[in-house]
Amino acid sequence: MNFSLSEEQKMLKDSVDRFLEKNYSFDLRQSMIEERQTMSGEVWEGLAGLGLLGVSFPEEYGGFGGGGIETMLIMESMGNHLVIEPYVSTVILAGGLVNKGAADWQKQIILPGIIDGSMLISFAHMEPGSRFNLERVQTVAKPDGNNWVLEGQKSIVLHGPVAEKLIVSARTSGEVEDQDGVTLFIVECDEENLGGHEYPLYDGTRALDVQLNGVRVGPESVIGQLGKAMPLISEVVDHAMAAFCAEAVGVMERTQQMTLEYLKTRKQFGVPISRFQVLQHRAVDMFITLEQARSMAVLASGSLASTDLSEKKKAILAAKDFIGRAGRAVGQEAIQLHGGMGMTQELAIGHYFKRLEAIDLMFGNSQHQRREFAKLSNQEGPVEYVQPRKKWKQI
């Protein structure tokens, strides 16, 4: 067990922090959102230039071979600066699916493009009725000679509006909620018979709803084994959940800093409001929640490499639940402690709060994570409780 960062990891963290501090202001973010921009091309180029888009990929494809902790550091910093760039969408989700599931020749084509920032891909998996259930895939892919024809709908495809390609999950066999039978396809966004509708989420991220009206793709567009995509999806979603946990910690960290600054500078009754014990204790509650959330984010990211699949799954579900609850508590508290100012669109604090709420909804809210956790946790046998009953006479 070791919680300290290596020299390389410290340098990585420093370089992301410095880059975003300089190039990603809150004003820039807000003007992008106002202009309905999904991302900033310049910032993305900058991230690519620093090698950050390749951190999680193997060296043979031009990456750095980093693990969960490296991604955690990047995501924390992204959270600090409330970055809406397609890092999770393109690098963690689409890149992860390709890296862990695709054939070598596919990786040769795609990964270098992701790493140098030239290729943006989104993962189109969720559907209108799927809620948080990963297995619930209704989109179908029917064989047509060597080709496949895709029919169905995908919803809330994160950063879809800027993607040049989508990775689409579709059923090649089985029933709606079967583990087996889901296959991944790469679909070009300029494909005929592909309809899209773009819209913003409440936190400023932009998303796409996709209509697949008989989209025809060739056999080379299949990623991984036919019908066996679910374990791959689940594994990559674990990585995304750990990344979101780390991002949330970054968001909470800055939320807490801004709130402390506000308490120290805002005066009422002739004194800074930080003098009031009731507010001090609420600020302490935020701190306690944040520190525990940090522990859970480390647990989630550190568990990704674990070979004990049940332990790994439990760690990630637990972290995502805890961080969902923590994010809500810290966010609500921050607004309350900012008083009326916290309600304004002008101040950053409300946007941090909204990002925390949005993160909770990524791949399942807290309630959902706990439900899944309980399924795994109750498989543990209860401890044996030996207590001989004493004999006694009826009186």
Add this chain to the structure above:
Amino acid sequence: MGEYMEIRLKSEDKKFESDVKKFVAENLPKDVARKVIEHRPLEKQDVGRWQSALHKQGWVAPNWPTELGGAQWSAMQQHIFDVVSSAAGAPRLSPFGINMIGPVLIEFGSDFQKERFLPKILSGEEWWCQGYSEPGSGSDLASLRTTGELHGDKYIVNGQKTWTTQAQWADVMFCLVRTGQSGKKQDGISMLLIDMHHPGVEVRPIITIDGGGQEINEVWLQDVEVPVENLVGEEGRGWSIAKFLLSHERTNTAGVGASKRELAHLKHIAAKEFLDGVPLIEDPLFRDRITKLEIDLMALEWTVLRVAAVEAQGAVPGPEASILKLRGTEIQQELTELQMEAVGPNALPYLPMSLEENWIGPTVGPNYATPLASRYFNYRKVSIYGGTNEIQKNIISKRVLGL
């Protein structure tokens, strides 16, 4: 990029874990473990037997240096020992000697004090208690009024201490007394080591709301003579010594191992209780409360490990350790609450005598239900002792957040 940060167990830690498991299986007295798991009252000698076994192995004091008889474990080893031994039903050793005054004497004590007191803490020959709180000095501890006046080579101590846990079992008390009246109220305080068998020391029990056995006491001190060699550190430095001690106490009060055991016990009870013909543990409402608590406990456990890792690098635990006391006690309380709720109306009968070893009279409801309400009431203490949770928040607010 190298994997420096690593949360998995190292192979030597796994080896240690299996060593501890083996040791506990062979040395923890079965009847004692049963009492702990079943929430029956423990006698002093129950704890003593476990301590003797640990003493032979050199495992009594996890964080003392080996040259003083400690185990000098890494943070991870301490955690492993806590979790493994607690799960098996090991009783908690009295913390006053091992976790509290021990580290203080190692840091501030004279050679005489180290030689005189440390070995008997380890062997369990001498038990300790803590003379801090007074009737008029609770959270405002520095306002304490018990006096120690120097006469020749003796302090004459007069006053009253209260809430003194295990005073009825203790041989020595580390005690904060006022030796000077000038300056700030924190300045005139000194720490004395007082022989509890000395004339003028009187222990009176305080019965707590759970109605259980004697746990806390008043300690009356009337013209008690304390030799000057029993002054810890310098005169007037008692406050900073006490603060050093409290930060150690807070790291130890998280109680993760015991809480994991109680969580398992809660699941066990919830599996045996039925609601509309279905085990309570399968009731979505109750199960969600258990799950939330289990995850909260994980968050505490990993925070303990993070703090412990900093400590292992040689740093004194900072005010962050207050988090562990706060969350640790909240979780302990929630566990007693859920265990009690799990048995429904069977929590009501009050039959503490039926928990005694030789009880042959009637019992009501399942045996596991009998102690649960008493434990629930008793555990309201944990957010009050060791500095109330509100005081912990004041500490974090001032010293960590700078408010």
